[in-house]
Structure formats: C-alpha cells, structure tokens
Amino acid sequence: MKKDYSKTSLVHVSCVDLSYEGKGVCKNGKDVYFVPGMFPGEEGDIVFDYARNGSKFGKIAKLDKTSPGRIQPRCKICSSCGGCAFQQYDYSYQLAYKTKKVQEQFKKIAKMDVNPFPCLGMENPYFYRNKIQMPFGKDNRGNLYCGFYKEGTHVIVPVDTCYIEDERAKTILDAIKKLGKSFKIEPYKEDEGRGFLRHVLIRTSKHKEQVMVVLVTYKDVFPSRNNFVKALIKECPFITTVIQNVNSRHTNVILGEFERVLYGPGFIEDVLCGISFKISAKSFYQVNPIMTETLYQKAIEAAKLTKEDIVFDAYSGIGTIGMCAAKSCKQVISVEIVKEAVLDARKNAKFNQVDNISFYCDDASAFMVNMANKKQHVDVVFMDPPRKGSDQRFLDALCRLSPDRVVYVSCDPSTLARDVAYLNKKYRLESVQPVDMFPHTMHVETVASLELKQKAR
Numbered sequence: 379m380k381k382d383y384s385k386t387s388l389v390h391v392s393c394v395d396l397s398y399e400g401k402g403v404c405k406n407g408k409d410v411y412f413v414p415g416m417f418p419g420e421e422g423d424i425v426f427d428y429a430r431n432g433s434k435f436g437k438i439a440k441l442d443k444t445s446p447g448r449i450q451p452r453c454k455i456c457s458s459c460g461g462c463a464f465q466q467y468d469y470s471y472q473l474a475y476k477t478k479k480v481q482e483q484f485k486k487i488a489k490m491d492v493n494p495f496p497c498l499g500m501e502n503p504y505f506y507r508n509k510i511q512m513p514f515g516k517d518n519r520g521n522l523y524c525g526f527y528k529e530g531t532h533v534i535v536p537v538d539t540c541y542i543e544d545e546r547a548k549t550i551l552d553a554i555k556k557l558g559k560s561f562k563i564e565p566y567k568e569d570e571g572r573g574f575l576r577h578v579l580i581r582t583s584k585h586k587e588q589v590m591v592v593l594v595t596y597k598d599v600f601p602s603r604n605n606f607v608k609a610l611i612k613e614c615p616f617i618t619t620v621i622q623n624v625n626s627r628h629t630n631v632i633l634g635e636f637e638r639v640l641y642g643p644g645f646i647e648d649v650l651c652g653i654s655f656k657i658s659a660k661s662f663y664q665v666n667p668i669m670t671e672t673l674y675q676k677a678i679e680a681a682k683l684t685k686e687d688i689v690f691d692a693y694s695g696i697g698t699i700g701m702c703a704a705k706s707c708k709q710v711i712s713v714e715i716v717k718e719a720v721l722d723a724r725k726n727a728k729f730n731q732v733d734n735i736s737f738y739c740d741d742a743s744a745f746m747v748n749m750a751n752k753k754q755h756v757d758v759v760f761m762d763p764p765r766k767g768s769d770q771r772f773l774d775a776l777c778r779l780s781p782d783r784v785v786y787v788s789c790d791p792s793t794l795a796r797d798v799a800y801l802n803k804k805y806r807l808e809s810v811q812p813v814d815m816f817p818h819t820m821h822v823e824t825v826a827s828l829e830l831k832q833k834a835r
Contacts, residue, residue, distance in 0.1 A: 388423040388439055391416075396475055398483070398792065400463055400820030404436070411436040415457050417445040417467055447471035452504070452541045459535045461526050462542055462818030473497040473814060476822040480812045483791040488799035494810040494824075498672055503817030507543040508648075509665045511579040511632055512551065514558070514565040522558040522565060524551055524578065532568065542818060544582040546589055546616060553613035554578055561606050566596045568628070574600075576625055577632050581646060581657060584667040588618040588646035592659045594632060598624045607640045618642050621659050633660055651675065651702040655726050660718060662695045666815045673787065673813045673823055674702050677760065680809060680827035681785045683707045687757040690749075690781065692742040692772075697723030699760050699787070701732050710735040711756065713742045746775040758783045767793025770800070777804050784828040789815075791824055798826060806831050 391404035393416045402416030404424065411434045413424050421443040424436035451465035464472050476497040484492040500506065512524040515534045525537040539548055557563075558575065566573035579592035591610070593600075600606070600622060607620050619642030625634030637659060645656045648667065651674055657663050664670035677699060683689070687707040691700035694712040696719050704710045712735055714720050720739040727735050738745060749756070759781045761768065767790065768776075776784065784805060788794035791812075798807055805828040815823045 387426070389426055389436065390423055391421070391436070393418050393420045393445075396479075398479065398820075400475075401435075409434065413438060414463060415466065416441075417447055417471075419443070419445040420448070445471075453539075455535060455537065456818070458528065459526050459537065461540070464820065465541070465818040469499060469503050469817065472817065473499045475820075476812050476814060479820075479822060480791045480794075480810060480824055483795040484798070484810070487792055487795040488802070490795070490799065490802075490807070492807065492810055494812055497812035497814050497822065498669075498676075499814040500666075500668060500817055503814070504541050505543065505545050506666045506668060506817065508582045508584060508667055509579070509663070510540070510543045510547045511577050512537070513577050514575050516565050520559065522555040522563070522575075524555065544580070546582060546614075547580045550580055550589070550591060550610075550614050550617065551578065553610055557606060557609050557613070561602055561609075563606075571628065572596075579623075579632065579659065581659070581663075583646045583648040583657075585649040586647045587616070588648075589614075589616055590619045590621065590642075590646045590657075590659065591617055592621045592623050592633075592637075593640075594623045594625055594634070596624075596626055598636070603640065611641060618646060619644055623659060650698060652705075653698075653701045653726075653730050653732070655696065655698065656722065656729065657696075658718075658722065661722055662719060663698070664815065669813055669815045669823075670698075673815065673825065674699055676811050676813065676825045677785050677787055678703055678706065680811070680825055681758045681760065681783055683758065688755070690746070690756040690759045690779070692746075692759060692761045693763050694723065694737070694760075695719050695762070697726055697735065697737060699762060700735055701727060701730065703758075703760065704732050704735045707758070708734065712737045713740050713745045715739065715741055743769075743772040743775040746772075746779045750775070750778040750780075755779075756781045758785065760785050760787070762787040763793075765790045765793065767797050773797060773800050777801070780804070780830060782830050786824075786826040786828065788824045788826065789821065791822060794824055794826060798828070801828060804831060805829065 391406045393402040393404045395403040401412040404411045413436045422441035423439040427435045447468045456465040480494045484490045514524045523536045525534045564573045566576040577594040581590040620640040623637040645658045683706040689710045691712040694714040700710045700712040723737045808827045811825045813823045
C-alpha cells in the first residue's frame with residue numbers, strides 16, 4: 379500500500395550530488411538533506427526523517443524530475459533491503475560515481491589532485507556473489523523465511539530472489555525453508571535468546587562447480603540431523619559439502635568457534651589467476667571471483683615484478699595475492715596474524731606446488747621492523763588492509779623497510795587516501811585504479827601503486 383503523505387510536511391529538494399555513502403545530496407535553499415535512492419539531477423518532495431550529528435536525512439515522497447541514469451531495478455525491494463541501493467542506477471553511472479568517489483577522497487583527505495583510471499566494471503553485474511549469508515525468521519502461518527537485515531536494524535526483509543548472489547543459492551534456500559517446516563526447525567530469536575537456526579551461509583566455487591552450505595545453529599543438538607542433510611542433498615544434488623556451525627554467543631558475529639562436517643570434505647575449491655584454493659567456512663576469500671581476478675591482475679601489473687624481486691605480502695590472508703605474484707618473482711614473504719588463515723595458506727601453497735613463498739604467523743609491522751633492523755631488503759610490498767586501513771605503526775615500519783615499490787589494495791578510498799598522504803613524504807603515487815568488486819552498492823576497491831622517491835645508493 380502506498381504511504382499517505384497528506385498529513386506530513388514535505389520538503390521540495392533538488393539533488394546535486396551523491397555522498398560518500400551513496401546517498402543523494404539534496405538542497406532546499408541553504409538546507410541540505412541526505413536522501414537514499416535520489417540521484418543527481420532529480421527534483422521532488424521528500425519527508426524529513428531524522429537529524430544526526432548536524433546532518434538531516436529524508437526519504438523520497440514523490441519525484442517530479444528523474445535522472446537519465448535512473449532505471450527500473452530487477453529487484454523490487456532493493457531500496458528497502460539496502461543490500462544494493464544502486465540497482466535503480468544505470469551501471470555506467472555507478473562506475474562514474476565510483477571513479478569520482480576515489481578522486482574526491484584523495485582531494486578531501488590527502489589534499490592531492492589525483493586522476494584515477496576509470497573504474498573497471500563487470501560485463502554482467504548480476505549474480506556475482508560467491509558467499510551468501512542469510513538470517514531466518516518465521517511468519518504468522520509458521521512458514522520459514524530468510525532475507526537481509528534492513529539497513530541499521532536487525533529487522534529481516536524477506537528476500538525471494540537476490541540478483542547479486544549466485545543463482546544456486548535460491549534453490550538451496552527454498553529447499554531449507556521447505557524442509558525446515560517439515561522438520562519443525564525453529565529460527566533463532568535474538569531478542570529472546572531462543573530458537574535453533576540462526577543463519578545459513580552458502581559458499582560457491584565458480585571454476586570447480588562446488589557448493590558449501592553452513593547451517594549456523596544456536597545449539598549443538600540437531601534432531602534428525604542426518605535425515606535433514608539427506609533430504610537437503612536430494613533436493614539440491616549439486617551441494618558438495620554441508621557443515622553445522624554452532625554459535626551460542628549473543629553477538630553479531632555470524633560464525634561460532636565449533637563446527638562439524640555433516641557431508642562431504644568440509645571445504646570447496648576454486649581457481650583464481652591459475653592458482654587453486656581450498657576454502658573453508660571461515661576462510662577469507664573475495665566474494666566476486668570475476669572482478670577479483672581483475673583486481674589482482676592490476677595489482678601485479680602495478681608491482682612491475684621481475685624474476686629477481688623479493689616480495690613482502692602483508693595482511694596476506696590465505697595467501698591469494700602472494701601466490702599469484704610468486705610465479706613472477708624470486709621470493710614471496712607472506713605475513714598474516716590470523717593463525718587459521720596462515721594454516722590455510724600453507725596448505726594452498728603445497729597443493730599448488732608453489733615453493734618460493736614462505737608464510738609467517740606474525741604482526742606485519744613488527745616483522746618489517748625486525749627485517750629493517752637486520753638490514754634486509756625487499757623490492758615490493760603488497761598491502762591489503764581491512765576497511766579501517768593501516769595504522770601509523772605499520773606505515774612507519776613500511777618506511778623503515780623502504781621497499782622500492784608499494785602496491786596498496788584498498789576497500790575504502792578514504793583510508794587509502796589518508797595512508798597515501800602519510801607515505802607521501804617518502805613515496806610518490808604513480809597510479810590509482812578503481813575496481814568494481816560490488817556492483818549495485820556504493821563500495822569500491824582500489825589499487826594504488828607507489829614508488830620510492832629516492833633509492834639508497
């Protein structure tokens with residue numbers, strides 16, 4: 379039912395830009411409102427929603443003028459779900475926004491005039507996610523449903539078909555909803571701290587056609603566990619492994635510590651840049667396999683590797699960038715602080731017979747300082763930090779080690795710009811390449827290459 383705004387005070391605005399978070403920057407005189415789903419060039423009425431930290435936020439009531447970039451989205455709930463708020467924005471406009479976003483963050487935060495290469499996008503920007511995780515609920519008729527949390531809440535927006543996740547996921551989720559009812563499986567209610575099924579996590583392999591299903595449960599006890607798994611495999615014979623993960627904590631973290639394999643080997647395999655990777659339920663692995671290859675190829679191109687180079691791979695995870703680079707250099711030193719990731723990385727290197735890479739479970743900053751103290755040299759550092767970027771301790775350690783070239787793979791252009799500004803005293807920014815890893819969202823990955831301004835003689 380259409381909302382009745384007749385008793386609400388409307389504000390007429392014009393959208394002049396998109397914010398860093400992808401919201402429309404809308405003006406009414408001197409007043410500025412941030413409006414989700416409104417695009418530059420559009421005019422119309424909005425309803426004032428709330429104010430926070432001096433900023434005003436609104437919702438679209440009626441559009442009088444629309445952007446030439448506005449299209450009919452495939453997903454009917456993309457605006458309420460919040461998972462891909464740009465689906466009603468033509469893909470070419472999305473890519474232009476992401477290029478501009480990177481450029482503006484360098485100007486605003488680093489005080490640098492940077493001209494990034496145009497953002498690289500997908501030929502078909504749909505059904506790309508190889509990792510799907512959905513919470514479950516139950517409606518008034520006792521039917522299970524699943525979906526995504528509405529932005530900023532823990533209210534589940536039911537989703538029937540998600541147009542950015544692997545198409546096999548829908549078949550699996552539909553089967554679990556059907557079987558869940560017949561097996562009397564209760565969804566977990568976090569406000570009451572009771573129930574059974576918390577989330578279903580699905581991981582898919584693009585190149586190996588393998589599928590993992592992780593049933594995240596509140597309790598270990600799983601009545602008719604074997605029968606449920608047999609029924610699920612019968613409904614979805616393409617599933618290659620099923621895992622039960624137990625998370626009894628009252629937390630927003632999806633996966634718990636304990637898990638058991640219910641079917642198959644407990645992992646899936648995929649291929650990235652010619653390297654095979656074994657992926658467990660907890661492994662970090664990029665969610666867009668097509669654009670990950672593009673991202674890593676650009677990173678390795680930016681490194682200008684030679685067969686004599688020694689490479690340091692920081693924040694290395696399961697060793698994806700390091701192993702991709704290993705075939706083009708002399709040696710890779712890979713450092714990651716998460717023990718499980720290092721164990722996975724060593725297994726992957728052995729599995730691929732990559733013998734010129736070494737993995738260390740350590741703090742990358744301390745490791746680099748120790749190398750600098752020993753007067754050891756590396757030619758290239760790859761760094762792929764979390765969204766918060768690197769801290770000053772890491773950047774100081776990097777400057778002490780003084781590699782000839784640094785390739786920074788970033789998932790947040792604001793922290794990238796901040797860190798590059800800090801490194802600018804010693805390094806010259808050579809190139810900036812945005813890559814669209816998450817079509818229909820406001821997120822953008824970036825590969826930045828830096829070179830030492832003055833090499834030691």
